[in-house]
Amino acid sequence: MLTVVILAAGKGTRMLSSKPKVLFDLAGKKMIDYSINLALSLKPKKVIVVLGDKAEEVEKYISKYKVEIVIQKAQLGTADAVKTALPKIVAGSKVLILAGDMPLIDKELLTTFIKETTKDVSFISTKVETPDGYGRVLRDSKLDVISIVEEKDCNQNEKNIKEINSGIYLSTVSKLKVLLKDIKPNNSQKEYYLTDIITHGSGSFISKDSDKFLGINSREQLSVVSKIIWMQRAKYHLNNGVDIVDPSNCYLDDDIVIGSDTVIFPNVTIKSGSKIGKSCMIYNNTVIESSIISDNVEIKYGSVIEGSNIGSKSIVGPMARLRHGTVLKGLNKIGNFVEVKESELGLGSQASHLSYIGDATIGKDVNIGCGFITCNYDGIDKHKTIVGNNVFIGSDVQLVAPIKVGNDVLIGAGSTIVKDISSSDLAVSRSEQKNLKGSGLKYLLKTKKKKR
Ligand code: UD1
Numbered sequence: 001m002l003t004v005v006i007l008a009a010g011k012g013t014r015m016l017s018s019k020p021k022v023l024f025d026l027a028g029k030k031m032i033d034y035s036i037n038l039a040l041s042l043k044p045k046k047v048i049v050v051l052g053d054k055a056e057e058v059e060k061y062i063s064k065y066k067v068e069i070v071i072q073k074a075q076l077g078t079a080d081a082v083k084t085a086l087p088k089i090v091a092g093s094k095v096l097i098l099a100g101d102m103p104l105i106d107k108e109l110l111t112t113f114i115k116e117t118t119k120d121v122s123f124i125s126t127k128v129e130t131p132d133g134y135g136r137v138l139r140d141s142k143l144d145v146i147s148i149v150e151e152k153d154c155n156q157n158e159k160n161i162k163e164i165n166s167g168i169y170l171s172t173v174s175k176l177k178v179l180l181k182d183i184k185p186n187n188s189q190k191e192y193y194l195t196d197i198i199t200h201g202s203g204s205f206i207s208k209d210s211d212k213f214l215g216i217n218s219r220e221q222l223s224v225v226s227k228i229i230w231m232q233r234a235k236y237h238l239n240n241g242v243d244i245v246d247p248s249n250c251y252l253d254d255d256i257v258i259g260s261d262t263v264i265f266p267n268v269t270i271k272s273g274s275k276i277g278k279s280c281m282i283y284n285n286t287v288i289e290s291s292i293i294s295d296n297v298e299i300k301y302g303s304v305i306e307g308s309n310i311g312s313k314s315i316v317g318p319m320a321r322l323r324h325g326t327v328l329k330g331l332n333k334i335g336n337f338v339e340v341k342e343s344e345l346g347l348g349s350q351a352s353h354l355s356y357i358g359d360a361t362i363g364k365d366v367n368i369g370c371g372f373i374t375c376n377y378d379g380i381d382k383h384k385t386i387v388g389n390n391v392f393i394g395s396d397v398q399l400v401a402p403i404k405v406g407n408d409v410l411i412g413a414g415s416t417i418v419k420d421i422s423s424s425d426l427a428v429s430r431s432e433q434k435n436l437k438g439s440g441l442k443y444l445l446k447t448k449k450k451k452r
């Protein structure tokens with residue numbers, strides 16, 4: 001039986017921010033998401049999160065999880081934080097203590113640690129080249145653990161020790177209670193250090209994966225860890241048949257699917273809830289969020305796609321914006337500076353340049369000319385535009401909604417359409433053109449003189 005305690009009450013002083021440290025964005029999630037998801041993945045009896053600094057903000061954010069929250073009123077140190085969680089710990093369980101600022105720890109590591117631990121109190125250590133900032137592990141001549149010394153309390157010799165405390169501990173509840181009682185803030189920071197539960201003969205699990213223990217205490221560390229996570233995700237997709245032109249420069253959230261033979265060009269962001277089909281080309285500077293992209297789709301440079309469903313063999317962009325509720329049935333073309341919202345375009349329909357299509361249902365094989373606008377908003381309400389199949393809409397046309405256009409309709413360029421159009425009709429609504437003989441040149445000469 002296991003209880004996991006996540007320590008997340010610290011002030012995060014080194015972040016120099018008004019925001020709680022564990023709510024910093026990290027590779028598409030918040031920092032705290034990583035430790036909570038990890039704790040829950042172990043299927044423990046209970047997960048307790050210790051909050052303190054700006055607790056309300058964090059509490060609100062993590063209310064989506066099935067975890068218990070305890071509040072550490074004053075941040076007196078990591079031992080004090082665990083003390084506040086004690087009353088909630090399931091009796092007779094083992095207690096796994098994690099920190100809210102170590103997002104690279106994984107389930108496999110913790111499972112092995114738990115399985116291999118035999119002592120009442122144990123912790124994970126690892127060896128690193130630059131141990132700066134971490135607690136150092138002191139051992140005797142038989143290599144048994146003596147204690148952990150925080151860097152600020154280290155003498156010069158101790159500072160040279162490369163074995164560091166990961167900040168992950170496992171203990172029985174009974175032993176933990178006894179040990180916590182005796183901890184005194186006898187150190188340079190006058191804090192109650194949890195590291196003091198580790199005494200001569202405590203268990204230690206030395207992990208070879210030192211990279212997993214990077215803790216985030218500063219923005220610089222945040223950026224380092226963030227890079228590692230993005231890279232891990234890129235590698236995952238590379239190993240699943242996706243081409244990633246520059247794995248160090250793509251931003252893939254962790255719950256997305258990408259089909260094989262799809263190519264991801266540099267600086268592409270694919271956010272949560274997206275599914276990309278096979279053999280797609282996703283070009284540079286594209287952002288895709290909560291969208292489904294079918295097979296053989298091309299998304300060109302600088303496009304932004306959210307809450308959309310794109311049918312196969314469609315071409316979108318460059319610089320197109322597909323907003324929530326966009327459905328392209330397939331073989332569509334949405335060109336540059338076209339914005340679509342809450343609209344469906346039937347098979348083969350296209351809008352190649354500079355248009356706004358909102359709250360519209362457009363049939364099959366419709367050609368939408370440059371500068372087309374659905375005037376869907378009257379200042380109070382939004383209205384629908386319905387266009388049939390095989391319609392040709394000339395350039396610079398406005399359809400003032402609510403409006404219906406039948407099948408096989410032709411709409412002349414520059415028309416503002418305010419009345420429904422029946423199938424097979426031609427609609428034009430612009431004033432007749434007059435050509436005045438020679439007047440153009442006369443006018444131009446006059447203005448030129450004035451300018452001089
Ligand atoms: C801690 C360890 C150090 C270890 C390192 C690994 C102690 C004294 N030191 O140092 O040996 O090498 O982690 O990353 O434990 N917290 C509370 N309440 C408090 C203070 C802290 O909940 O009163 C939480 C913080 O929010 C954080 C975690 O405990 O999630 C660790 O605290 P932090 O201040 O980051 O300790 P480190 O200096 O990193």
Ligand code: MG
Nearest residue numbers: 101215216217
């Ligand atoms: Mg830390």
